[in-house]
Amino acid sequence: MTSRPFLRPVAVALAVMLPLSAAAIEWNAYEGATRGFPVLRDQSGKKIADGDFAQWTQNGRLHVKITYTGGSRRIVEQAVFLQRPELTQEAWSLRELHDGKLQRLFEVNFAKGIATATKHNGEALEEWSDDVNVEPGRAFAGFGFSLAIKALRPRLIRGEHVKLQAVGFSPKPRVVTVELSYAGVDRVQMSGRTIRADRFIVHPKVPLIARLFVDVPDAQIWLTTPPVTFLRMEGPLAEPNDPPARIDLLPGGPSGPATPVSTTGRRD
Numbered sequence: 139m140t141s142r143p144f145l146r147p148v149a150v151a152l153a154v155m156l157p158l159s160a161a162a163i164e165w166n167a168y169e170g171a172t173r174g175f176p177v178l179r180d181q182s183g184k185k186i187a188d189g190d191f192a193q194w195t196q197n198g199r200l201h202v203k204i205t206y207t208g209g210s211r212r213i214v215e216q217a218v219f220l221q222r223p224e225l226t227q228e229a230w231s232l233r234e235l236h237d238g239k240l241q242r243l244f245e246v247n248f249a250k251g252i253a254t255a256t257k258h259n260g261e262a263l264e265e266w267s268d269d270v271n272v273e274p275g276r277a278f279a280g281f282g283f284s285l286a287i288k289a290l291r292p293r294l295i296r297g298e299h300v301k302l303q304a305v306g307f308s309p310k311p312r313v314v315t316v317e318l319s320y321a322g323v324d325r326v327q328m329s330g331r332t333i334r335a336d337r338f339i340v341h342p343k344v345p346l347i348a349r350l351f352v353d354v355p356d357a358q359i360w361l362t363t364p365p366v367t368f369l370r371m372e373g374p375l376a377e378p379n380d381p382p383a384r385i386d387l388l389p390g391g392p393s394g395p396a397t398p399v400s401t402t403g404r405r406d
Contacts, residue, residue: 163276163289165225167366169193169200178206178213179384181372183393186383187211199228202281210237213375217281225289230279232376242376244307246279248272253311266310272303279305284368287318287338287359291366294320294338304342306354308377314354315343326360326370327394328386334399335360335369354378360396370396 176189187208194201200219205212212235220226231245242257254267278286290300300318305311321337338361342354357373369387374380386393 163225163286165221165285165289167288168221169219169285170195174387175389176204177386177389177393178208178375179386179393181382181384183384183395185393187213188389189385198222204281211235212238215280217279219282219285224275225285226275227278227282230282232280234376242309244309244376246270246305248274248277253305253307255307255309255311257309264309268311270305270311270313272305277303283340284359284361288361288366288368290318291336291338291361294318295336301343302340306342306378308379317341317343321358323363323399324360324396325399326396327392328370329388329393330391331388333362333369335362335396337396340373355382 171194172191173193174189174191176191177185178187178189179185185208187206190205190207192203198220200221202215202217202219204215206214214233216229216231217227218229220228226248228248229246230248231243233243234241240256240258240263242255244253244255246253251270251272252267253270254265256263256265258264286302287294293300297320302316302318304314304316306314317340319339319341321339324335324337326333326335338359340357340359342356344354355374355378357371359368360370361367362369367387371385372382375383384393
């Protein structure tokens with residue numbers, strides 16, 4: 139299997155909020171065609187669904203499609219990016235179906251600055267739509283987050299905390315600030331192996347008044363040490379009140395918790 143970044147099908151759009159005078163996020167690792175087979179698990183490591191990751195370039199754009207299938211459940215995440223002159227996400231969507239029937243759909247159109255949501259309430263589908271204030275080249279969603287954190291990795295490992303803007307769905311689109319930070323080196327148990335990886339935390343900075351109505355938990359992302367690829371994610375699958383999920387890069391075998399190797403500094 140090709141070792142490339144795979145990211146959870148998360149209904150959270152992320153916009154990197156750098157000062158207006160700052161340069162765009164540097165992007166030196168251009169992505170090409172690849173295929174892989176990640177796995178969706180619950181937090182205990184039990185498999186929920188098998189994954190199929192496809193990535194290709196077409197008409198100057200990078201296209202990504204990630205499909206998770208387990209029992210009657212099917213989740214499809216899709217994204218489109220420009221890679222030159224800087225990494226820019228143009229579109230993102232996540233669709234979840236049960237027995238072939240739509241349960242929820244989240245979409246972000248970065249060019250138009252619009253986020254939409256559709257969710258089944260048990261009787262019928264409800265729809266929401268809202269404007270989102272995002273800046274091209276600094277706004278990402280779903281799989282785009284793995285590319286953004288890969289680009290920001292050197293800054294985070296040096297100890298910098300990078301603030302991002304998040305468009306979350308609950309299920310109505312909402313904009314919050316999140317903060318990226320580096321949490322050290324872990325041993326990650328996956329597919330019968332133990333792999334060393336860098337752990338990054340995505341912390342939503344929800345206003346105090348909003349915490350009375352919604353609790354948005356942190357997400358954790360593990361990237362392999364150089365050469366850098368996505369290894370694991372733990373956090374809500376789509377909405378803040380979803381049960382915590384785990385996305386593993388490698389299928390098969392047991393999946394265990396990550397344990398710290400070091401919490402300070404680097405050993406590269």
